[in-house]
Amino acid sequence: MSITFYYAPQSSAGRISVSLAELDVPHEAVRFDLRAGDQKKPDFLALNPNGKVPTVVIDGTPVFESVAIQIALGERYGVQKGLWPAAGTPEQLTALTWLVWGQVSLTGALFRYMANTSEYFPKEMHNEKQAEHTLAELHGLLRILDSRLDGRPYVTGERCTLVDLDLASVLGWGLMAAKIDFAELKNLKGWLGRIMERPAVKKAMAET
Ligand SMILES: N[C@@H](CCC(=O)N[C@@H](CS)C(=O)NCC(=O)O)C(=O)O
Structure with missing residues (x-):
């Protein structure tokens, strides 16, 4: 499974950094400078039309909105690590x-x-x-x-x-x-x- 994580320091992406660290998930982190407008560049807008971090790409599929990302990470990695309850419970x-x-x-x-x-x-x-x-x-x-x-x-x-x-x-x-x-x-x-x-x-x- 490949994960790319787009983040900016001191932003909502911090929530996802914490989860990735706790879950110990290997990923590529791409740091954005929000003041420079990295998040509004066309390549990134194609992943997240809102032009915001956090955004992750999981095996080629973009996921944005931190809650959606937390659920996706929880389901994939959290159950095994005891950090997310099993489906259907x-x-x-x-x-x-x-x-x-x-x-x-x-x-x-x-x-x-x-x-x-x-x-x-x-x-x-x-x-x-x-x-x-x-x-x-x-x-x-x-x-x-x-x-x-x-x-x-x-x-x-x-x-x-x-x-x-x-x-x-x-x-x-x-x-x-x-x-x-x-x-x-x-x-x-x-x-x-x-x-x-x-x-x-x-x-x-x-x-x-
Ligand atoms: N509801 C979104 C909020 C994301 C958000 O507002 N991100 C801000 C940083 S805290 C951002 O990327 N702002 C850049 C911009 O709007 O240009 C989430 O929870 O993921």
């Missing part, structure tokens, strides 16, 4: 649920909040009411994750899966970048600390 349904929740609900709210507050986005895009609204939404979602982790070491249960790695790689960077105080969410804080200490995660985060 209740655990797999739970993993899919929280993985998609992490991207659609949690990451969606985090990015909407950042778009209205952070220096990564032009000040004229900031809207105080939107910021207030999305901050409340974000805190609500973080409380949901904290409750999920109450009495459960990992999101799907006793084992760390790609779901934990995916959520933690977004939150590890995003909560800091958005300056979100989550100190009172003890389960979430402990879980995030544990994931960030994993050697493969540390290595992937340092490299991307």
Whole structure:
């Protein structure tokens, strides 16, 4: 099986770097400079018409959207490594649920909040009411994750899966970048600390 991974440092591709490192999957990594516009070149647009990273090509087939990539990697390599539940099990349904929740609900709210507050986005895009609204939404979602982790070491249960790695790689960077105080969410804080200490995660985060 051949895998080419298109990424850029400090981007959503970090989530996939973490998974590839944990799964120990041999791949060719192609580094993009987003400011230089590598992602908008015709050859790459033919793979991903959105012109975004992460994108992977698995045996000649392009896959984009980080959740789709996580599922593809989980199915191919994760079951054997104990990082993704087997097809057709209740655990797999739970993993899919929280993985998609992490991207659609949690990451969606985090990015909407950042778009209205952070220096990564032009000040004229900031809207105080939107910021207030999305901050409340974000805190609500973080409380949901904290409750999920109450009495459960990992999101799907006793084992760390790609779901934990995916959520933690977004939150590890995003909560800091958005300056979100989550100190009172003890389960979430402990879980995030544990994931960030994993050697493969540390290595992937340092490299991307
Ligand atoms: N929903 C996509 C988001 C991908 C995305 O927004 N990637 C950004 C980097 S964080 C990108 O490539 N931006 C370059 C551009 O839009 O020109 C995913 O989860 O894969």
